[in-house]
Amino acid sequence: VKRWGLIAVVVLLVAWGWLRAFAWFDPLSACRIHIDVELLEGDRGAIRSAIDVVRREDPLVYRALCRWVDRIREERQCDAGDPQADRRVRGGAGIPLDALDPAIRRAREAPGCYVRGSRVIVLRRAPDGGGGPALVRERAEALKRMAGYSQAFWLDRVR
Amino acid sequence: LAILVVLVARYFVWVDVGARCVIGIRPSLVGYDNSTVKRALETLRNGSPEDYRKVCVHVGSINPNPSCGGFGGGCFWHGQNARGRASIDVSTEHGLIWTVAIVVHETCHAIQSHEGRPPGFDYEDECYNEDHRIMRALVQFE
Numbered sequence: 001v002k003r004w005g006l007i008a009v010v011v012l013l014v015a016w017g018w019l020r021a022f023a024w025f026d027p028l029s030a031c032r033i034h035i036d037v038e039l040l041e042g043d044r045g046a047i048r049s050a051i052d053v054v055r056r057e058d059p060l061v062y063r064a065l066c067r068w069v070d071r072i073r074e075e076r077q078c079d080a081g082d083p084q085a086d087r088r089v090r091g092g093a094g095i096p097l098d099a100l101d102p103a104i105r106r107a108r109e110a111p112g113c114y115v116r117g118s119r120v121i122v123l124r125r126a127p128d129g130g131g132g133p134a135l136v137r138e139r140a141e142a143l144k145r146m147a148g149y150s151q152a153f154w155l156d157r158v159r
Numbered sequence: 160l161a162i163l164v165v166l167v168a169r170y171f172v173w174v175d176v177g178a179r180c181v182i183g184i185r186p187s188l189v190g191y192d193n194s195t196v197k198r199a200l201e202t203l204r205n206g207s208p209e210d211y212r213k214v215c216v217h218v219g220s221i222n223p224n225p226s227c228g229g230f231g232g233g234c235f236w237h238g239q240n241a242r243g244r245a246s247i248d249v250s251t252e253h254g255l256i257w258t259v260a261i262v263v264h265e266t267c268h269a270i271q272s273h274e275g276r277p278p279g280f281d282y283e284d285e286c287y288n289e290d291h292r293i294m295r296a297l298v299q300f301e
Contacts, residue, residue, distance in 0.1 A: 075253075078256075079256060080294055080295060081291050081295050081298075082290050082294055085288050085291035087284060090287070103295065106301065113299060114299045114300075115206070115298060116205075118205070120202075120255055122254065122255070122256070149299050
């Protein structure tokens with residue numbers, strides 16, 4: 001009995017580690033959100049901190065985040081359009097993004113975005129390796145907003 | 160045998176019975192590419208059913224090829240049989256939204272191949288506008 005108990009504890013610890021290693025894992029809220037980051041540049045810890053802020057500050061939004069988002073990706077930026085749709089860009093002309101489509105620049109400067117049709121939120125990687133409480137706050141606010149977008153998309157679809 | 164069937168279904172084929180859509184996904188050097196392709200198809204199915212339908216009609220297989228289109232783009236081979244569903248190469252290295260955009264872009268080339276275009280037609284112009292459109296439609300940031 002003692003040996004089986006030990007095996008069960010080891011299995012539980014391994015399962016816990018596996019579930020938590022690449023994700024936000026909160027079993028009490030039945031919440032697991034996968035976190036994708038760059039192998040060398042990424043920092044899951046900062047994203048976990050931002051989710052924790054959402055959990056502590058706004059339980060309703062946290063519930064929406066857990067329900068309607070299954071993956072958070074850290075990427076260089078959000079892209080809301082393809083600059084190459086403009087022939088001048090394909091021709092090699094250095095044209096400011098605003099001259100093409102101001103939405104592309106605004107998306108690139110946004111802290112995050114939601115991809116409609118998915119349960120994926122993209123968070124912009126910290127510029128110049130910056131971090132700290134300001135970044136966590138910015139991301140927490142972005143997560144709150146994007147969770148709302150995802151919830152709205154999926155609920156609208158059901159109606 | 161069961162394990163083999165599960166692995167093939169999990170990584171190498173997209174099956175959507177409701178839409179009668181089956182698309183092969185070729186093996187990739189880096190395994191996660193296939194799941195990104197599947198996630199992109201799932202996103203299109205939910206976010207833009209009309210574009211998804213076009214992919215199902217015109218594309219028969221997707222090759223997750225990281226080096227095609229100058230690392231980060233996609234490829235369509237105009238020499239392939241214009242009658243059958245096309246094979247497209249898609250890089251997934253820039254994440255979900257670019258993967259969706261590249262699938263739509265290369266599907267646009269498959270449509271051009273199937274429907275034909277008049278001489279002098281700018282093939283790339285039409286397809287870049289298509290991927291720009293889908294990115295604008297699906298990415299919500301404000």
